[in-house]
Amino acid sequence: xxxxxxxxxxxxxxxxxxxxxxxxxxxxxxxxxxxxxxxxxxxxxxxxxxxxxxxxxxxxxxxxxxxxxxxxxxxxxxxxxxxxxxxxxxxxxxxxxxxxxxxxxxxxxxxxxxxxxxxxxxxxxxxxxxxxxxxxxxxxxxxxxxxxxxxxxxxxxxxxxxxxxxxxxxxxxxxxxxxxxxxxxxxxxxxxxxxxxxxxxxxxxxxxxxxxxxxxxxxxxxxxxxxxxxxxxxxxxxxxxxxxxxxxxxxxxxxxxxxxxxxxxxxxxxxxxxxxxxxxxxxxxxxxxxxxxxxxxxxxxxxxxxxxxxxxxxxxxxxxxxxxxxxxxxxxxxxxxxxxxxxxxxxxxxxxxxxxxxxxxxxxxxxxxxxxxxxxxxxxxxxxxxxxxxxxxxxxxxxxxxxxxxxxxxxxxxxxxxxxxxxxxxxxxxxxxxxx
Amino acid sequence: xxxxxxxxxxxxxxxxxxxxxxxxxxxxxxxxxxxxxxxxxxxxxxxxxxxxxxxxxxxxxxxxxxxxxxxxxxxxxxxxxxxxxxxxxxxxxxxxxxxxxxxxxxxxxxxxxxxxxxxxxxxxxxxxxxxxxxxxxxxxxxxxxxxxxxxxxxxxxxxxxxxxxxxxxxxxxxxxxxxxxxxxxxxxxxxxxxxxxxxxxxxxxxxxxxxxxxxxxxxxxxxxxxxxxxxxxxxxxxxxxxxxxxxxxxxxxxxxxxxxxxxxxxxxxxxxxxxxxxxxxxxxxxxxxxxxxxxxxxxxxxxxxxxxxxxxxxxxxxxxxxxxxxxxxxxxxxxxxxxxxxxxxxxxxxxxxxxxxxxxxxxxxxxxxxxxxxxxxxxxxxxxxxxxxxxxxxxxxxxxxxxxxxxxxxxxxxxxxxxxxxxxxxxxxxxxxxxx
Numbered sequence: 001x002x003x004x005x006x007x008x009x010x011x012x013x014x015x016x017x018x019x020x021x022x023x024x025x026x027x028x029x030x031x032x033x034x035x036x037x038x039x040x041x042x043x044x045x046x047x048x049x050x051x052x053x054x055x056x057x058x059x060x061x062x063x064x065x066x067x068x069x070x071x072x073x074x075x076x077x078x079x080x081x082x083x084x085x086x087x088x089x090x091x092x093x094x095x096x097x098x099x100x101x102x103x104x105x106x107x108x109x110x111x112x113x114x115x116x117x118x119x120x121x122x123x124x125x126x127x128x129x130x131x132x133x134x135x136x137x138x139x140x141x142x143x144x145x146x147x148x149x150x151x152x153x154x155x156x157x158x159x160x161x162x163x164x165x166x167x168x169x170x171x172x173x174x175x176x177x178x179x180x181x182x183x184x185x186x187x188x189x190x191x192x193x194x195x196x197x198x199x200x201x202x203x204x205x206x207x208x209x210x211x212x213x214x215x216x217x218x219x220x221x222x223x224x225x226x227x228x229x230x231x232x233x234x235x236x237x238x239x240x241x242x243x244x245x246x247x248x249x250x251x252x253x254x255x256x257x258x259x260x261x262x263x264x265x266x267x268x269x270x271x272x273x274x275x276x277x278x279x280x281x282x283x284x285x286x287x288x289x290x291x292x293x294x295x296x297x298x299x300x301x302x303x304x305x306x307x308x309x310x311x312x313x314x315x316x317x318x319x320x321x322x323x324x325x326x327x328x329x330x331x332x333x334x335x336x337x338x339x340x341x342x343x344x345x346x347x348x349x350x351x352x353x354x355x356x357x358x359x360x361x362x363x364x365x366x367x368x369x370x371x372x373x374x375x376x377x378x379x380x381x382x383x384x385x386x387x388x389x390x391x392x393x394x395x396x397x398x399x400x401x402x403x404x405x406x407x408x409x410x411x412x413x414x415x416x417x418x419x420x421x422x423x424x425x426x427x428x429x430x431x432x433x434x435x436x
Numbered sequence: 437x438x439x440x441x442x443x444x445x446x447x448x449x450x451x452x453x454x455x456x457x458x459x460x461x462x463x464x465x466x467x468x469x470x471x472x473x474x475x476x477x478x479x480x481x482x483x484x485x486x487x488x489x490x491x492x493x494x495x496x497x498x499x500x501x502x503x504x505x506x507x508x509x510x511x512x513x514x515x516x517x518x519x520x521x522x523x524x525x526x527x528x529x530x531x532x533x534x535x536x537x538x539x540x541x542x543x544x545x546x547x548x549x550x551x552x553x554x555x556x557x558x559x560x561x562x563x564x565x566x567x568x569x570x571x572x573x574x575x576x577x578x579x580x581x582x583x584x585x586x587x588x589x590x591x592x593x594x595x596x597x598x599x600x601x602x603x604x605x606x607x608x609x610x611x612x613x614x615x616x617x618x619x620x621x622x623x624x625x626x627x628x629x630x631x632x633x634x635x636x637x638x639x640x641x642x643x644x645x646x647x648x649x650x651x652x653x654x655x656x657x658x659x660x661x662x663x664x665x666x667x668x669x670x671x672x673x674x675x676x677x678x679x680x681x682x683x684x685x686x687x688x689x690x691x692x693x694x695x696x697x698x699x700x701x702x703x704x705x706x707x708x709x710x711x712x713x714x715x716x717x718x719x720x721x722x723x724x725x726x727x728x729x730x731x732x733x734x735x736x737x738x739x740x741x742x743x744x745x746x747x748x749x750x751x752x753x754x755x756x757x758x759x760x761x762x763x764x765x766x767x768x769x770x771x772x773x774x775x776x777x778x779x780x781x782x783x784x785x786x787x788x789x790x791x792x793x794x795x796x797x798x799x800x801x802x803x804x805x806x807x808x809x810x811x812x813x814x815x816x817x818x819x820x821x822x823x824x825x826x827x828x829x830x831x832x833x834x835x836x837x838x839x840x841x842x843x844x845x846x847x848x849x850x851x852x853x854x855x856x857x858x859x860x861x862x863x864x865x866x867x868x869x870x871x872x
Contacts, residue, residue, distance in 0.1 A: 048589060048854045065501040067853045074633045075852070084635060087589040087854075104593065138853070153484060153523040157540065197510045199520060395842050399835065406831050416511070417503040417574070418484045418523075 015040045015082070016341055019100050019109035021090050021275070023050045023073040025323045026307030027115035029330030035080040037338060042107060044100065046089040048072055051138060052391050054323060055400070057178055059141035060265075061185035062149065062413040066138045068399045071392045090116070093278040095300050111302045111337045114275065114289075115330060118308035118321065121271035121286070128247040132171075132264035135178055144265055148186060149418045151263045152194055155201040162260075168202050169261040171252045173244050174268030175210025176217070177358040180227055182265055183208040184360035187234040193413055206236040207259060209252070211243040211268070216366070218320055219356055223366035226375035230364040244268075270321065272309050279303065284311040294346030295333045302340070304333035314351040323390070324354050357383045362408060451476045451518070452777055455536050455545035457526050457711070459486045459509040461759045462743030463551035465766030471516035473774060478543060480536065482525040484508050487574065488827050490759060491836070493614055495577035496701075497621035498585065498849040502574045504835045507828045526552070529714040531736050547738045547773045550711065550725075551766060554744035554757065557707035557722070564683040568607075568700035571614055580701055584622060585854045587699045588630055591637040598696075604638050605697040607688045609680050610704030611646025612653070613794040616663055618701055619644040620796035623670040629849055642672040643695060645688070647679040647704070652802070654756055655792055659802035662811035666800040680704075706757065708745050715739065720747040730782030731769045738776070740769035750787040759826070760790050793819045798844060 016039050020027045023045035034041050049070035058064040077083040088102040100107040120134030155167035172183040190204020214224040246253040252264050272287035281297045282290045288311035297303045306329035308321045319325050336346035355369035365379035391397050452475050456463045459481035470477050485506035494500040513519040524538040536543040556570030591603035608619045626640020650660040682689040688700050708723035717733045718726045724747035733739045742765035744757045755761050772782035791805035801815035
């Protein structure tokens, strides 16, 4: 009863200690490469789970439950006895002393991998966040899911037709993959689920706003056109070349055009984790660390930055902030650390572009693979297959396949659960309402 | 674009309107009985989902995800065109005017079924709730799950052996089915999951405290003994005849005995929904409405109370607050309403006791079925089968079976996801800590 404490068993050998900040794609890839080597690895994350971000929008649209796309980090390294996981938040990095400063203690390192990722950026309009939340964490996804589901409930019970229309109007800001996926999924819910379960909500209206001239700007023009066509087929409206100039609880404005809505979602900007500033290296406009070609930090050769926090170009093109790039960078930094331990110089990083995909709805997606541009069902099957393969854990794969099969054949969504303070969500839309 | 509002299509016929407050077992049973009859039914609930409470402890112990044991109420009545669902919170009932007063409007009724259920009671010590949350809602379950998972994380990173032991000590207060199930599940997590994924937490200690002389007081003495034996086999400690006298963030006290713990869970008392007071009828000590034998309210023959909010005896024995009783009462009240519409007197309610079950862990449960007392694997299989059958929806049944199979064969738990403000959870246990 009283002898359950175990002595500290930290290895006192001369194995180099590598600390990895962040358990996303880049951090896990680095840890995985180092796990079987003669080094001690410590992963620090403020969450206990790795999050499979490419499917986060499915949590936000009531298709998947959070735990299906998350995996406890320490379970991934259950069998790796020299990998340790600490649940803590890093607040700073002390480069001269080789120390990571976390909220609950300091962690010394010989080599450091910073894979702290990015969050959404409101381009200097942080006050828009309350009305138009972004999508980066499980909590964000649950917030958006609640708002979308409550909007339908509120429309159902609202007698005023004008307010009812506002509840039934959904605005997604940003036409990248996340925005396209969100707009398509909400349009599908409106078309397929809502009209069966509700009695008098009226029609669902989904508007996707993109500041640039086309959707999915990082993909081919062909895929942009295909995505636009498939979105319109689902009933979504797309506004291209429209920069949002104001957002509040009832209105999204693009210059003179005003859209009355009670549910706006932000999928537009990305800002790097502010931890990048602690490294004393030059940052790009989005706050990302401009790393050396071997992914190390200028002025700190034992510190590497990988994933969305790193800015670098490869063969003249910037490496995109996508999961495959993060994984390749994480592995590369780990290999360069092993080279450094062996007193070898670091190799330059080369990005291998495997192609890119975005999904719009059931049987609707676009894919660029080399010079190949796929669209429709074949792209959707490619998308589904790749995401199942990359999802971590047999349980998660199986549950995701089950939910997708359910959605596909029953046209229904499993995770339609509103939790938290429902009345507060109603009132959020109702309080500052000048015209009614 | 601007004609999406539909006209109000509420039936103006002379069909009687029946309002049901609450979408739990009792309310759904009443609605289901009435759905195909010549009546208009309105279900009001402050949640959009029916919750399968018997499996709520599995959400609290990271075995199932919330949406697996919840079902949107309106989906259940998708095909019942005369059943309407309103997401709103009832604040009062105006008996003379036959009106339900909800936060966002008034709902008139010809007949009313009050199935508002119960919550936990701290026997006048509401200040204990912060340190020892109860388990009635999805939010409660997620709170408990977070505290349990964070406790292991905190133990892992805590250098002080005394505090480490406090994090690894879990106290469950109340030896009814929920308390037994929670204690068993936490002991299993400690035995099977934690020692594989953590490096230096030390041993898990689970203590179940019951004020009465035996566990599961509503079951047979044989089952109480079997439950005690199976819990001890899992490594849980059981304190019988021990009334809790104080609870704070670090300590649970039973008179002179003090248990140092950072995670206490309340599974002891039940109090009826305060809405019962609005009915002007006599209440019992737990605040439940003492209904007539036909389940109507004394003095209001068109109002019925069913489920955990109703107090009545049947053949000299009080009807227990369990799901089968709630379902039987809901159906019976619905039938008596149909009789009243036909100007017939109400029939008295008779409770048919199908038996009772409680589960302790993998392959461990107890069951009383008539004079039969089952234990171990056979009781566990009966428990699992019955719960799968009663769970609503093919998707939920399938996902639950999948998760159980995963747990059974892999000894792992799928829903080990910590969300929300993790640091606040640590600090909750750390702040008021006088001795360290």
